[in-house]
Amino acid sequence: xxxxxxxxxxxxxxxxxxxxxxxxxxxxxxxxxxxxxxxxxxxxxxxxxxxxxxxxxxxxxxxxxxxxxxxxxxxxxxxxxxxxxxxxxxxxxxxxxxxxxxxxxxxxxxxxxxxxxxxxxxxxxxxxxxxxxxxxxxxxxxxxxxxxxxxxxxxxxxxxxxxxxxxxxxxxxxxxxxxxxxxxxxxxxxxxxxxxxxxxxxxxxxxxxxxxxxxxxxxxxxxxxxxxxxxxxxxxxxxxxxxxxxxxxxxxxxxxxxxxxxxxxxxxxxxxxxxxxxxxxxxxxxxxxxxxxxxxxxxxxxxxxxxxxxxxxxxxxxxxxxxxxxxxxxxxxxxxxxxxxxxxxxxxxxxxxxxxxxxxxxxxxxxxxxxxxxxxxxxxxxxxxxxxxxxxxxxxxxxxxxxxxxxxxxxxxxxxxxx
Amino acid sequence: xxxxxxxxxxxxxxxxxxxxxxxxxxxxxxxxxxxxxxxxxxxxxxxxxxxxxxxxxxxxxxxxxxxxxxxxxxxxxxxxxxxxxxxxxxxxxxxxxxxxxxxxxxxxxxxxxxxxxxxxxxxxxxxxxxxxxxxxxxxxxxxxxxxxxxxxxxxxxxxxxxxxxxxxxxxxxxxxxxxxxxxxxxxxxxxxxxxxxxxxxxxxxxxxxxxxxxxxxxxxxxxxxxxxxxxxxxxxxxxxxxxxxxxxxxxxxxxxxxxxxxxxxxxxxxxxxxxxxxxxxxxxxxxxxxxxxxxxxxxxxxxxxxxxxxxxxxxxxxxxxxxxxxxxxxxxxxxxxxxxxxxxxxxxxxxxxxxxxxxxxxxxxxxxxxxxxxxxxxxxxxxxxxxxxxxxxxxxxxxxxxxxxxxxxxxxxxxxxxx
Numbered sequence: 001x002x003x004x005x006x007x008x009x010x011x012x013x014x015x016x017x018x019x020x021x022x023x024x025x026x027x028x029x030x031x032x033x034x035x036x037x038x039x040x041x042x043x044x045x046x047x048x049x050x051x052x053x054x055x056x057x058x059x060x061x062x063x064x065x066x067x068x069x070x071x072x073x074x075x076x077x078x079x080x081x082x083x084x085x086x087x088x089x090x091x092x093x094x095x096x097x098x099x100x101x102x103x104x105x106x107x108x109x110x111x112x113x114x115x116x117x118x119x120x121x122x123x124x125x126x127x128x129x130x131x132x133x134x135x136x137x138x139x140x141x142x143x144x145x146x147x148x149x150x151x152x153x154x155x156x157x158x159x160x161x162x163x164x165x166x167x168x169x170x171x172x173x174x175x176x177x178x179x180x181x182x183x184x185x186x187x188x189x190x191x192x193x194x195x196x197x198x199x200x201x202x203x204x205x206x207x208x209x210x211x212x213x214x215x216x217x218x219x220x221x222x223x224x225x226x227x228x229x230x231x232x233x234x235x236x237x238x239x240x241x242x243x244x245x246x247x248x249x250x251x252x253x254x255x256x257x258x259x260x261x262x263x264x265x266x267x268x269x270x271x272x273x274x275x276x277x278x279x280x281x282x283x284x285x286x287x288x289x290x291x292x293x294x295x296x297x298x299x300x301x302x303x304x305x306x307x308x309x310x311x312x313x314x315x316x317x318x319x320x321x322x323x324x325x326x327x328x329x330x331x332x333x334x335x336x337x338x339x340x341x342x343x344x345x346x347x348x349x350x351x352x353x354x355x356x357x358x359x360x361x362x363x364x365x366x367x368x369x370x371x372x373x374x375x376x377x378x379x380x381x382x383x384x385x386x387x388x389x390x391x392x393x394x395x396x397x398x399x400x401x402x403x404x405x406x407x408x409x410x411x412x413x414x415x416x417x418x419x
Numbered sequence: 420x421x422x423x424x425x426x427x428x429x430x431x432x433x434x435x436x437x438x439x440x441x442x443x444x445x446x447x448x449x450x451x452x453x454x455x456x457x458x459x460x461x462x463x464x465x466x467x468x469x470x471x472x473x474x475x476x477x478x479x480x481x482x483x484x485x486x487x488x489x490x491x492x493x494x495x496x497x498x499x500x501x502x503x504x505x506x507x508x509x510x511x512x513x514x515x516x517x518x519x520x521x522x523x524x525x526x527x528x529x530x531x532x533x534x535x536x537x538x539x540x541x542x543x544x545x546x547x548x549x550x551x552x553x554x555x556x557x558x559x560x561x562x563x564x565x566x567x568x569x570x571x572x573x574x575x576x577x578x579x580x581x582x583x584x585x586x587x588x589x590x591x592x593x594x595x596x597x598x599x600x601x602x603x604x605x606x607x608x609x610x611x612x613x614x615x616x617x618x619x620x621x622x623x624x625x626x627x628x629x630x631x632x633x634x635x636x637x638x639x640x641x642x643x644x645x646x647x648x649x650x651x652x653x654x655x656x657x658x659x660x661x662x663x664x665x666x667x668x669x670x671x672x673x674x675x676x677x678x679x680x681x682x683x684x685x686x687x688x689x690x691x692x693x694x695x696x697x698x699x700x701x702x703x704x705x706x707x708x709x710x711x712x713x714x715x716x717x718x719x720x721x722x723x724x725x726x727x728x729x730x731x732x733x734x735x736x737x738x739x740x741x742x743x744x745x746x747x748x749x750x751x752x753x754x755x756x757x758x759x760x761x762x763x764x765x766x767x768x769x770x771x772x773x774x775x776x777x778x779x780x781x782x783x784x785x786x787x788x789x790x791x792x793x794x795x796x797x798x799x800x801x802x803x804x805x806x807x808x809x810x811x812x813x814x815x816x817x818x819x820x821x822x823x824x825x826x827x828x829x830x831x832x833x834x835x836x837x838x
Contacts, residue, residue, distance in 0.1 A: 071492075
């Protein structure tokens with residue numbers, strides 16, 4: 001029985017096979033994301049992994065359906081596994097934003113799904129750190145969000161030499177587009193050509209641009225100018241005050257493929273250019289209005305950061321710690337008549353918050369000790385009888401080999417929490 | 420735009436509406452589950468939320484399809500959103516158990532899905548704490564697993580007066596069944612009648628039992644005897660050694676509905692009998708063999724604990740803490756010319772691991788202070804200029820009102836982490 005193509009099994013380390021993924025690395029990434037978001041005052045939310053299909057077609061048009069895991073449920077509803085979090089979030093915000101002080105700063109770590117038939121060997125699900133701010137039009141919100149993005153990556157040990165946030169602006173592109181007198185209805189088509197410039201055949205892009213009335217040279221000159229708009233200058237100034245200027249640069253080649261962006265947009269890339277974008281986002285001031293049918297209008301911006309590219313980058317840079325079992329204490333049961341008191345010790349230590357392992361069934365002492373070392377236990381503990389017949393606990397630090405013996409009732413005191 | 424019926428939106432507290440669920444309570448529950456599992460030496464794993472339909476029909480027969488979110492994907496595969504975790508786990512274990520020392524002790528917190536057309540207003544998804552042990556036949560494994568179940572609930576503040584684990588045995592029931600000379604092929608049918616005894620109309624159950632050749636009085640007498648099998652006695656003795664005897668009792672009314680159990684089975688209930696089962700599980704020694712097509716045979720046992728009943732119980736018992744925003748430090752920016760140095764302070768504090776908030780845009784000082792109090796900030800911090808023009812940081816403990824001033828470079832030292 002096999003899992004579906006494009007889906008992942010997450011195993012505890014050490015990994016048993018090349019095609020398995022590390023549950024420990026996943027926890028490591030999630031914990032760092034959560035911790036950084038907390039430092040920035042972002043609150044966690046979540047929504048359903050299954051949503052009405054309309055939620056996605058309303059925003060991106062019918063063409064998105066080709067990339068969705070969509071189906072009809074038993075009640076005849078057209079539904080889809082979520083391909084991104086923003087529509088769900090916009091729906092949740094539209095429903096209940098009145099209950100929250102602005103700006104609203106929220107994050108989530110959803111699993112997202114895309115079914116693209118042609119892409120063999122490519123993943124059909126991933127996890128994404130999503131952070132969004134609602135109710136603030138000032139570029140200070142972009143700076144706050146991008147600072148969170150930067151610090152989320154720095155927390156893993158990545159530096160300004162590893163990655164850069166390329167900052168751009170739909171406003172700047174819109175102005176360039178309008179200045180050239182092109183058809184207003186085709187602006188999004190134009191953005192999509194720009195978005196694919198560095199991935200598509202140059203000749204093909206040039207032809208497409210020409211069809212919209214643009215000379216490739218004019219587009220290139222605009223990109224190369226890299227003149228920050230006042231909005232981008234404000235964002236960069238704010239990040240500079242935080243000491244984060246080295247992590248950003250203006251780069252108009254970035255425009256983002258999604259239809260809903262309305263202002264600043266940005267993508268984080270590794271500086272070597274080895275990987276796809278690490279993260280991307282921007283301002284989308286009209287989406288809440290669109291999702292709510294015009295009932296609620298709220299400025300908004302956000303980014304998403306996937307787990308797959310990040311994991312590849314951390315691996316390549318050697319920034320993942322060594323994962324594996326890690327118990328605090330291993331309880332050795334060498335005398336089976338003392339299994340009862342040993343269980344009492346184990347229970348007391350676990351209740352005090354320590355991770356404790358032991359042999360479920362009788363086993364040779366050397367086998368037990370070997371297991372303790374495999375599990376990287378910091379200490380061992382053993383129940384013993386004193387010559388007078390009272391019960392003792394013998395604690396041993398498995399690194400220093402220092403020992404400590406005391407009455408069994410004092411076991412918690414004998415063992416200061418080692419981590 | 421509405422979410423699908425039976426799905427939940429998780430909002431940060433304070434909750435904006437009666438039909439919204441608390442993301443904070445969810446995190447609280449997940450954190451406690453994870454922490455207890457860690458103390459017991461269980462490692463986290465996860466698998467795909469979407470699996471081949473066969474994975475479920477192989478084990479439970481075609482009748483389960485009526486309760487699944489199943490569909491055909493764009494590649495023509497019959498797939499289903501996972502209704503339970505055990506088949507995925509058995510698949511993962513069957514594939515790679517050789518890479519792990521026994522016993523294997525793993526846990527996961529998957530979201531699970533059931534589509535039952537008739538049940539209006541009932542949830543179609545929930546989260547479930549799953550813990551399993553593989554590779555150990557001794558009842559010591561049951562005791563270890565049930566102790567984890569008990570301590571998972573105690574960690575929330577629940578006591579032996581709040582809940583009990585009702586312990587039963589498929590072996591005992593099988594022996595009773597065989598002793599009565601009933602058709603071996605219909606044993607599972609019999610178990611299902613027993614499983615529904617306390618939910619179904621008594622007369623109907625009695626008729627069904629009679630059809631299989633059983634007198635209701637005989638079944639009742641067996642249940643009332645509550646004589647522990649040697650296996651159950653061993654489990655209870657082990658739990659007694661841990662000081663957990665008050666949390667368990669033998670109760671043969673429990674038999675568990677799922678087909679795959681082979682030995683001890685158990686369910687945790689609140690003692691008042693207000694709620695459905697809090698958790699349930701048992702031994703399933705044949706499932707890995709079944710899923711692997713006979714290639715891998717491994718004794719196994721596990722339990723599942725859902726988030727919905729647990730949350731109801733914790734609410735009813737008043738055991739949920741007050742949730743809400745909680746930042747460590749609020750940075751007051753009263754002089755806009757000092758916004759730059761303030762951003763530097765904010766960045767330094769966040770990098771040191773503190774949760775810091777501030778007003779993104781200029782705001783009146785009293786409004787800023789009000790926001791700091793709403794966010795339950797432990798301290799405020801403010802950049803100031805000394806008469807000599809050097810930059811100072813003024814820290815204020817918002818509970819004691821004690822103040823502390825020092826050069827801006829020493830900001831981290833001025834603020835010992837308050838939590």
